[in-house]
Amino acid sequence: MRKKKKCIAMLLAGGQGSRLGVLTKSIAKPAVPFGGKYRIIDFTLSNCVNSGIDTVGVLTQYKPMELNEYIGNGQPWGLDRNHGGVHILQPFTKIKSKEWYKGTANAIYQNLAFIERYEPKNVLVLSGDHIYKMDYEKMLYEHEKNDADCTIAVIDVPLSEASRFGIMNTDKDGRIYEFCEKPKEPKSTKASMGVYIFKTEVLKSYLQEDNKDEASDHDFGKNIIPNMLSCGKRMQAYSFSGYWKDVGTIESLWEANMDLLSGEDAPSLDDNDSRVYARDYNYPPTYFCAGSGVYDAMISKGCEIAGNVSHSIISGNCRIAEGARVENSVLFPGCTVGKNAHISYAILGSDVSIGEDARVGVMAQGKEAKKQKITVLGSKFKLENAQTVAAGEMLEAKK
Amino acid sequence: MKMMGIIFSNIYDEHLGEITKERTLASLPFGGRYRLIDFPLSNMVNSGITNVGVITKSNYQSLMDHLGKGAEWDLDRKIDGLFILPPFGTGQKSVYKDKIEALWGAKRFLERSDEEYVLMTDSNIICSIDYSEVLKSHRETGADITVVVRKETIENKSDVKNLVVSCDEEGRIVDALVNFNRPGTYLCGMGMYLFRRDKLLDLLDEAHSYNRLDFERDLIQEKKNTLRIMRYEHTKGALRIDSVRRYFDANMALLQKETRDEIFSSGGDVYTKIRDEIPTVYGKKAKLVNSLVADGCRIEGEVENSILFRGVMVAEGAVVKNSILMQDTHVGKNVELEYIIADKEVEITDGRLLVGAPQNQMIISKGKIV
Numbered sequence: 001m002r003k004k005k006k007c008i009a010m011l012l013a014g015g016q017g018s019r020l021g022v023l024t025k026s027i028a029k030p031a032v033p034f035g036g037k038y039r040i041i042d043f044t045l046s047n048c049v050n051s052g053i054d055t056v057g058v059l060t061q062y063k064p065m066e067l068n069e070y071i072g073n074g075q076p077w078g079l080d081r082n083h084g085g086v087h088i089l090q091p092f093t094k095i096k097s098k099e100w101y102k103g104t105a106n107a108i109y110q111n112l113a114f115i116e117r118y119e120p121k122n123v124l125v126l127s128g129d130h131i132y133k134m135d136y137e138k139m140l141y142e143h144e145k146n147d148a149d150c151t152i153a154v155i156d157v158p159l160s161e162a163s164r165f166g167i168m169n170t171d172k173d174g175r176i177y178e179f180c181e182k183p184k185e186p187k188s189t190k191a192s193m194g195v196y197i198f199k200t201e202v203l204k205s206y207l208q209e210d211n212k213d214e215a216s217d218h219d220f221g222k223n224i225i226p227n228m229l230s231c232g233k234r235m236q237a238y239s240f241s242g243y244w245k246d247v248g249t250i251e252s253l254w255e256a257n258m259d260l261l262s263g264e265d266a267p268s269l270d271d272n273d274s275r276v277y278a279r280d281y282n283y284p285p286t287y288f289c290a291g292s293g294v295y296d297a298m299i300s301k302g303c304e305i306a307g308n309v310s311h312s313i314i315s316g317n318c319r320i321a322e323g324a325r326v327e328n329s330v331l332f333p334g335c336t337v338g339k340n341a342h343i344s345y346a347i348l349g350s351d352v353s354i355g356e357d358a359r360v361g362v363m364a365q366g367k368e369a370k371k372q373k374i375t376v377l378g379s380k381f382k383l384e385n386a387q388t389v390a391a392g393e394m395l396e397a398k399k
Numbered sequence: 400m401k402m403m404g405i406i407f408s409n410i411y412d413e414h415l416g417e418i419t420k421e422r423t424l425a426s427l428p429f430g431g432r433y434r435l436i437d438f439p440l441s442n443m444v445n446s447g448i449t450n451v452g453v454i455t456k457s458n459y460q461s462l463m464d465h466l467g468k469g470a471e472w473d474l475d476r477k478i479d480g481l482f483i484l485p486p487f488g489t490g491q492k493s494v495y496k497d498k499i500e501a502l503w504g505a506k507r508f509l510e511r512s513d514e515e516y517v518l519m520t521d522s523n524i525i526c527s528i529d530y531s532e533v534l535k536s537h538r539e540t541g542a543d544i545t546v547v548v549r550k551e552t553i554e555n556k557s558d559v560k561n562l563v564v565s566c567d568e569e570g571r572i573v574d575a576l577v578n579f580n581r582p583g584t585y586l587c588g589m590g591m592y593l594f595r596r597d598k599l600l601d602l603l604d605e606a607h608s609y610n611r612l613d614f615e616r617d618l619i620q621e622k623k624n625t626l627r628i629m630r631y632e633h634t635k636g637a638l639r640i641d642s643v644r645r646y647f648d649a650n651m652a653l654l655q656k657e658t659r660d661e662i663f664s665s666g667g668d669v670y671t672k673i674r675d676e677i678p679t680v681y682g683k684k685a686k687l688v689n690s691l692v693a694d695g696c697r698i699e700g701e702v703e704n705s706i707l708f709r710g711v712m713v714a715e716g717a718v719v720k721n722s723i724l725m726q727d728t729h730v731g732k733n734v735e736l737e738y739i740i741a742d743k744e745v746e747i748t749d750g751r752l753l754v755g756a757p758q759n760q761m762i763i764s765k766g767k768i769v
Binding site: 035036037075076261269270275276277278280282284285286287288289290291292293294295296297298299300301305309313314315316 | 430431432470471654659663668669670671673675676677678679680681682683685686687688689690691692693694695702706707
């Protein structure tokens, strides 16, 4: 008989990520490229593997094709296992009903059969849209030590920003006695990271209960956690310190990329014990022409750099022609920047091509605002020679 | 028509001296992130070959580590896939000396396979070639053996080519010279041969019973009149690695766009083992001129006309020129390097000045601290 699993992970990856605009037009948010060679989901998947969790259900719903293909059999993360491994869980029809995932809790509810197959003692619930490195094993250890029904990872946020998060009020032992979703007047600075560990049996009963409640939004933050709390279940907060960033908006996605360059507490990606894994593509090394310039940048393989790159993240297989300037920008894979073009404070989606002498996001001289707006061009956008895209615009490719 | 592949991983080891001391020629690092075997293996995969045997002789640990189960080449298959064929596999008492003996050792693998044709190649030539075109030519010309050749120049007496052929009008090989060194331009064998599998097995049995060992001499030169041996000319670029100098030059040739285009973009991708490196980080004082840089490096200094493999660190103030730095080489602060081949995991401590010569590069062997 197969050994029962101590803990399996359920990774919620079905969200549209509508605040990322054109970047999530044809792909789910967790599949958005990040940091020159990664996708956002690589961080949570790698965390699982590095924490000894070898069974992960990935719940997808919105535009799943690219994400499903990217995850494939899970081999890049070492998740191609006979018993366990990574599994894509998509909505499916039942005997009497055909329904989509109606909320985070409902998505897990609909896949209880998957959880039951592995008979785990605990279930780790994650969302696939944060950039952070965390050892879930330590959290699991605390969870079991406290004999908690549910442990919620929390991170200290500045009081001024606390009203954007779900805030936990805890006693001195870390036991949660109150939870407020986006409170107007926060009483603490412990924000939920959207990382939960549940006792499997407790999770099951609350999900079943929640499913019967027609008024429910079927959401962990809005329904499951408050319900458990009001029933007096043992809920513990687990404090995490370190880099953690929600990349749900254009600004935060851009910032998280830039943090890799000079952010002091940015996650180290090549740490041998907790490496971030990604599906790799076979590009040759990057070539630098004579006359190229590079200053404080991260550049992946397969590129040809003849122009100037400063304070930017360049993904694989990009071409930057001579005289071109790319500054404070993030280029997704396969972008081409023509001669003497100038890109500033921009995110270029996959396979964007910028014509010669074109300008993207460049502010008029002397007008540089303190907080520069980020310009975004969607995947396969083609900007003709000498055209201009003003700062802060978001454009998608014409059909 | 199905074809299988055989790759010889050790044949020219002795020409490369120090850098093949602890590895096969096939596992020699090349071009920033590859090993030599990646090129023939990727060519085979890109030509639709899915059953490949890699014949090894000695020092093959690094090669096995590199190839693993062949996943990166899509050769981790339930049916066929990648087979590493070490010596002593079938009861031999000694290690083989030449290809015929090596093939004899791989006889069972050849017999068990069911492809109609066998394409075999050495691993010392880097090129992009479509073997299905070689097969097409083999069938159209009704050849018993097809030899892949390319026009190359013998520069001087010490430049020995292991096979030089001359052909008649229809491309049949009428003369074959082995270990030839008279300066001039000739059609030179690229170490790639195509046979019908049953024909190859017959020839092996025959060679074995006469104790013939030398592939080029006993199978090509000797049989040119009795067998229909045809040439297939590869007209695009190729880089032959038969000495340390040529190894250096071949790496440097990748700094030219035409060479890169021919080798990386014409036939298909070149696959290699994945190392999960981060994109390379360039500091505020980094300067790069005409160089190839792989993933996972950290560059704070200046790099010119050089090839940097994965995981190389170049500290602030360091200047690297005309050099090849293999995986995980660390170059300390204010170091100056010129005409250096640093093998894997070399550490060059702060302030060193190391200069080789343009025709004779200084080799720093694996793991050394300078």
